[in-house]
Amino acid sequence: MPQRRSHVAPSAEQSELAAALAELRADIESPTTFSPAALAEAESATAPEPELDLRDVPFATLDPLGSMDLDQAFHLERASTGFQVRYAIADVPGFVTPGGAVDAEARQRGQTLYLADGNIPLHPVALSEGRASLLPDVERPALVWTFSLDDAGAVTDFRLERALMKSRAKLDYASAQAEMDRGDDGPLALLGEIGALRQAQESERGGASLNLPDEEVVQRKDGTYDIERRHPLPIEEWNAHLSLMTGMAAAELMLGAKVGVLRTMPQPDERAFDTFRRQTEALGRPWTTGQYGEFLRGLDKADPMTLPVLEAAASLFRGAGYVTFDGQVPADIEQAAIGASYAHATAPLRRLVDRWSLAICLAVSKGDEAPEWARSSLETLPALMQESGQRASRLNADTLNRVEAALLHPLVGTTVDATVIELRGDERAAIQIADPAVTATASVPTGTVPGTTVSVRLVRTNIAKGEVEFAA
Numbered sequence: 001m002p003q004r005r006s007h008v009a010p011s012a013e014q015s016e017l018a019a020a021l022a023e024l025r026a027d028i029e030s031p032t033t034f035s036p037a038a039l040a041e042a043e044s045a046t047a048p049e050p051e052l053d054l055r056d057v058p059f060a061t062l063d064p065l066g067s068m069d070l071d072q073a074f075h076l077e078r079a080s081t082g083f084q085v086r087y088a089i090a091d092v093p094g095f096v097t098p099g100g101a102v103d104a105e106a107r108q109r110g111q112t113l114y115l116a117d118g119n120i121p122l123h124p125v126a127l128s129e130g131r132a133s134l135l136p137d138v139e140r141p142a143l144v145w146t147f148s149l150d151d152a153g154a155v156t157d158f159r160l161e162r163a164l165m166k167s168r169a170k171l172d173y174a175s176a177q178a179e180m181d182r183g184d185d186g187p188l189a190l191l192g193e194i195g196a197l198r199q200a201q202e203s204e205r206g207g208a209s210l211n212l213p214d215e216e217v218v219q220r221k222d223g224t225y226d227i228e229r230r231h232p233l234p235i236e237e238w239n240a241h242l243s244l245m246t247g248m249a250a251a252e253l254m255l256g257a258k259v260g261v262l263r264t265m266p267q268p269d270e271r272a273f274d275t276f277r278r279q280t281e282a283l284g285r286p287w288t289t290g291q292y293g294e295f296l297r298g299l300d301k302a303d304p305m306t307l308p309v310l311e312a313a314a315s316l317f318r319g320a321g322y323v324t325f326d327g328q329v330p331a332d333i334e335q336a337a338i339g340a341s342y343a344h345a346t347a348p349l350r351r352l353v354d355r356w357s358l359a360i361c362l363a364v365s366k367g368d369e370a371p372e373w374a375r376s377s378l379e380t381l382p383a384l385m386q387e388s389g390q391r392a393s394r395l396n397a398d399t400l401n402r403v404e405a406a407l408l409h410p411l412v413g414t415t416v417d418a419t420v421i422e423l424r425g426d427e428r429a430a431i432q433i434a435d436p437a438v439t440a441t442a443s444v445p446t447g448t449v450p451g452t453t454v455s456v457r458l459v460r461t462n463i464a465k466g467e468v469e470f471a472a
Helices: 012-026 036-044 101-109 125-131 173-182 191-205 234-257 270-282 292-297 306-316 353-365 372-411
Strands: 004-007 052-063 072-079 082-090 113-115 118-120 139-150 155-172 214-219 225-230 259-264 321-326 415-423 428-433 438-443 453-462 467-471
Touching: 012 113, 012 225, 012 372, 036 101, 036 125, 052 082, 052 139, 052 173, 072 139, 072 191, 072 234, 082 155, 082 234, 101 372, 113 372, 139 234, 155 173, 155 234, 155 353, 173 234, 191 234, 191 292, 214 372, 225 372, 234 259, 234 353, 259 353, 259 372, 270 292, 270 306, 292 306, 306 415, 321 372, 353 372, 372 438, 372 453, 372 467, 415 438
Parallel strands: 052 155, 438 467
Antiparallel strands: 004 225, 052 072, 072 082, 082 139, 113 118, 139 155, 214 225, 259 321, 415 428, 415 453, 428 438, 453 467
16 A cells, blocks of 8 residues: 655754653653673573474564564465465574573563664664564574464464574565556465465454554654554564464464463453444444454455444453463453464564463473473463553653654744544544554544544644644
8 A cells, every 4th residue: 555654854853852752762661771791691692492493494574674683484385275374483492591591581571672763672782673573594493393283274273393494585575466457476475365265264253353553753864754654564464473363373372381471362252343334334334244354354445434433443442451371271361353362472672571472372282281381480470561652652642742743833924735534522522644654642623523624723833842732
């Protein structure tokens, strides 16, 4: 899908924005550097000897352009009864010593934090972008999931093994999508076919995907900042289904062993469904039949009313959390949006909880007991992940708000057209401005409904605080 890009030109606003972002980084409630002990440990750490040699398998990675912390690599091929999918995950459990300096600092962070001018990694760069990352043309230890799929894309068998592998291609979303659109042969040739089958499997499970447009702050080479806003490409959604398939397999292993950590989300209640139905009716895109996931998958991304519908649907995707267990399976084990039990197990370089999932799954797959270090610390994970998730959300919102204020500052005193995407009270609404691509809150006339185009005047901005004020 075409993307909107808004550019902050070098100016007084740009200088003020740079100072605001620097202050934001300084105020992060998380360590921003690693201790000498953690750095030294990362430089010297070695993973256990792999049991399997898969260096001849031409794995490939698929990530945002410029990424160096490569958690996953895949290899897809046809089999006599369907497909075989190999999904390699960075062997972070092998590199990180339980109770060591890297482990201790990772628990303080919870996840990698992404800023406009870089990131604050979960692990020292020597691991996250070096020795543990599945970079191309270098041998790496990895935890490799091997899936057998039937002709309909359903998993008929899977296993997890520690293996030595080597990625042959480092692909990015945009160029890979262009490659697929041209019909080029290569490592992605089957991704669309398998991805579409997995999407159909999701539909059969009653799962739902909320593919809201991405809104990301990026720093240009000249030091200025942009906001890029775009819908996920088809290739990103297909790739995501490989990760979802792996997470469901990880949950199955841990539930079978009665020890582990799941990512859960409750089903929306009838009140939430009724509210969403009324909202879709008001938007002229009523949800009248079928499951809500089927309705959301059928929305036309080119339709200007799709964004307001997706924003309204966000209320159905609430309450996600983590549940741990050891010896007894909990009562609530489903991730409702996926329509199955699910675990985070594919991003251990960037997310703390995945190391526990992978370590437990590897032990279970070998017929061993779950590692004692993982069992003894399971109950601490939900709080650590909740805290880091809240920190990441605040940081992302604060960064966007400051860049949006800088983008809008030259328009103070002028009137712009905007689309109402969500009501927030009788006379307040979330609005979407097309150029610059900014989402904001504004006062609107009584009776305004989502999807309406309104004229709003920009009253003031405060770049340092990330504040903007619009009036009808």
